[in-house]
Amino acid sequence: MTVRLTQVAKRAGCAAKHPPGYLFPLLRGLPPITDPNVMIGTSTADDAAVYRLSADTALVLTTDFFTPVVDDPYDFGAVAATNALSDVYAMGGKPLTALNLVGFPDETLDASILAEILRGGAEKAREAGIDLVGGHTIKTDEPIYGLAVTGVVHPDRVVSNAGGRPGDLLVLTKPLGIGILTTAAKQNKDTRGAIGKAIQLMSTLNRGACEAMTAVGVHAATDVTGFGLLGHLRNVVAASGCGATVWLDAVPVVEEAWAYVKEGIAPGGTHANWRFLKDHVSYEDGIDKPAELVLSDAQTSGGLLIAVEPARVDALVRELEARGTPARAIVGRLDDGPAGKIRVAAKRG
Ligand SMILES: Nc1ncnc2c1ncn2[C@@H]1O[C@H](COP(=O)(O)OP(=O)(O)OP(=O)(O)O)[C@@H](O)[C@H]1O
Ligand SMILES: [Mg+2]
Helix, strand or coil, X not given: CCCCHHHHCCCCHHHHCCCHHHHHHHHHCCCCXXXXXEEECCCCXXXXXXXXXECCEEEEEEEEEECCCCCCHXXXXXXXXXXXXXXXXXXXXXXXXXXXXXXXXXXXXXXXXXXXXXXXXXXXXXXXXCEEEEEEEEECCCCEEEEEXXXXXXXXXXXXCCCCXXXXXXXXXXXXXXXXXXXXXXCCCCCCCCHHHHHHHHCCCCHHHHHHHHHHCCCEEEECCCXXXXXXXXXXXXXXXXXXXXXXXXXXXXXXXXXXXXXXXXXXXXXXXXXXXXXXXXXXXXXXHHHHHHXXXXXCCCCEEEEECXXXXXXXXXXXXXXXXXXXXXXXXXXXXXXXXXXXXXXXX
16 A cells, blocks of 8 residues: 555644744853854755855855655655755755755655665756765654755855845745645545645755846745744844735745635644744734735745845846746835734735
8 A cells, every 4th residue: 555655744844843932032042153254044044054265165054854745755856955955046046966864764664665765866967067075974763864965156145034125126936825735635635635725835946046137146045834924924024124014915926826815724844934034024903814814825845035126026026037937926015114024914005
């Protein structure tokens, strides 16, 4: 009988992340970074660390791993690898190499399942133009897979999450709803058969989005993953020292996710995000809880959220279109509201 991987893990994908309210106090307890060549460390909760090697080269260093978010082992491998590579793209970087990070319950699952997970990851790395050069494998109670990825970027062209400026427009390159859709499938409630759409989105590399933003020149970017659109935007506005407004009707959402969230389906991580965000986000009257949950939905391998000056937004949208990104929606604007705070309006005013 085929094993359904989502049934052997309690949590799924990026929804397994500890929420910001748990992580950030821990990060503040880490020893301070002293090496002057560390351009980006943990203080701004960015997507990856950046280390200057020379005047024209910096390393981009990141790792991501999680428990199964889909049933098929090959798909799980491909999604986890796409998600891990995404943090390099979010910094404007180019991946160079990757290492496999593996936890596997060898007593309850056949080794052929792990082989399929690794095949999915390796083929995605190949698609990204890099080799898997090693890894580490331990016994665990639930399968865990991801990558540690090393990339490069020119030190003057790092796209951090701290460079946003009031007035910048916010562009999102994949629709939301992935956490809701994968949860529906895991709970056998995906009556509309939408999991295929979610797998397609999760295994789409953010390479095209990265190439588009570096071609145009943008102020800031991050990838939208476990903290949801609003959670990752909160990191951008906190690091950039500004506020933001999101226009609900401009946010692309996979249609079936609206139906499921209204039926009460959403990952635990999405609810945790929503609770954390209460102190940082205000919603215009009339915006209902399902919409708040969609905007907080824990994405696995979501798109890039890019802050770009208004004069360049048309060029960015054109470049994204040329590379076929799943979405290229202008979803909001940075403003000079209180630093770190977000307002959600029903529509663009
Ligand atoms: N255990 C840890 N020790 C040190 N730094 C950590 C730890 N966990 C997370 N971080 C750091 O916290 C920051 C935010 O990490 P987080 O995993 O939320 O973002 P991310 O790497 O962009 O992942 P994703 O794109 O999947 O959301 C990063 O600077 C990351 O390196
Ligand atoms: Mg990230």
